[in-house]
Amino acid sequence: MPTDxxxxxRAAGLRVTRGRLEVxxxxxNAPHSDAExxxxxxxxxxxxxxxxxxxxxxxxxxAAGLVRRIEPARSPARYERRLGDNHHHVVCxxxxxxxxxxxxxxxxxxxxxxxxxxxxxxxxxxxxxxxxPDCAMVAETPAASPVA
Amino acid sequence: MPTDxxxxxRAAGLRVTRGRLEVxxxxxNAPHSDAExxxxxxxxxxxxxxxxxxxxxxxxxxAAGLVRRIEPARSPARYERRLGDNHHHVVCxxxxxxxxxxxxxxxxxxxxxxxxxxxxxxxxxxxxxxxxPDCAMVAETPAASPVA
DNA sequence: CGGGTAATCGTGAATGACTCAAAACAACGC
DNA sequence: GCGTTGTTTTGAGTCATTCACGATTACCCG
Numbered sequence: 001m002p003t004d005x006x007x008x009x010r011a012a013g014l015r016v017t018r019g020r021l022e023v024x025x026x027x028x029n030a031p032h033s034d035a036e037x038x039x040x041x042x043x044x045x046x047x048x049x050x051x052x053x054x055x056x057x058x059x060x061x062x063a064a065g066l067v068r069r070i071e072p073a074r075s076p077a078r079y080e081r082r083l084g085d086n087h088h089h090v091v092c093x094x095x096x097x098x099x100x101x102x103x104x105x106x107x108x109x110x111x112x113x114x115x116x117x118x119x120x121x122x123x124x125x126x127x128x129x130x131x132x133p134d135c136a137m138v139a140e141t142p143a144a145s146p147v148a
Numbered sequence: 149m150p151t152d153x154x155x156x157x158r159a160a161g162l163r164v165t166r167g168r169l170e171v172x173x174x175x176x177n178a179p180h181s182d183a184e185x186x187x188x189x190x191x192x193x194x195x196x197x198x199x200x201x202x203x204x205x206x207x208x209x210x211a212a213g214l215v216r217r218i219e220p221a222r223s224p225a226r227y228e229r230r231l232g233d234n235h236h237h238v239v240c241x242x243x244x245x246x247x248x249x250x251x252x253x254x255x256x257x258x259x260x261x262x263x264x265x266x267x268x269x270x271x272x273x274x275x276x277x278x279x280x281p282d283c284a285m286v287a288e289t290p291a292a293s294p295v296a
Numbered sequence: 297c298g299g300g301t302a303a304t305c306g307t308g309a310a311t312g313a314c315t316c317a318a319a320a321c322a323a324c325g326c
Numbered sequence: 327g328c329g330t331t332g333t334t335t336t337g338a339g340t341c342a343t344t345c346a347c348g349a350t351t352a353c354c355c356g
Contacts, residue, residue: 015323015332053334055314073219076313090267099265117247119238121278130269163303163352201305203343224342
């Protein structure tokens, strides 16, 4: 039932266009993609699409709440389709790879900070930084290590 | 004892220069500053300093572990001198203001995610997003509200 | 305390990611 | 099908940051 996407878009008050459908579909299969790689993948299907249109589409979808925009430090903005559940992310400090993390342990224990400096807290964002399996493997390979 | 800063710099294996001392001193008084505002403040003392040098200094200090670089979404990188303690931040979604938050509540309850996808987690970053007192006040002022 | 050397700074150009503007185009309601 | 209005395209422009390289200066040494 891929046509549900069209309904989602319409329900958000947006017009259904080819690009938007393709972006949404693509994000199902390749979550945490940035604008550039989305553009690259999109060109396979629609060679004439421009990078600006991708930005356009993504910000429209993000504003409509159909995708979530995440911006890890030292990385271009990435987008994902998992919404609603307030899950978090692990980011690889080596290659920038991102995976989802369900914050299973205690819903929001540290999400209620003690001193909020008077801020009206709306959301809490948690990012874990570490090394992904692939990069860890490369680092452990003796031949590949420059420092012996 | 402001000269301690010089020792800190030396201890990190860096040469002690005027700019570096000034940046460190400045960050004590104005934490969470971005490169541009640091540059502006620095010019009061050293009018000839360039923005590139500020970037240079900041990345050297950050690489040496003397300052911490934080990069909230939709905001230029900011720098702070509080190190060691793993505190977090509240960011105002309206004006971008940042305040420190001591994660007093439970040291790392959600900092041990269940499924790490094989990542070797090194650090956890927590950002709270909300509205700061100043912006909240503006929003509540009827006259200032454009949507009535 | 002066000299040599390599780190650091200044100048200027360049990059990456994204935004803005206006004209061409296409979705949707009729 | 037709018109309205939201989208995309094209192209330029912005912002924060990085790169390159000659000029400068901090620090080690004698």
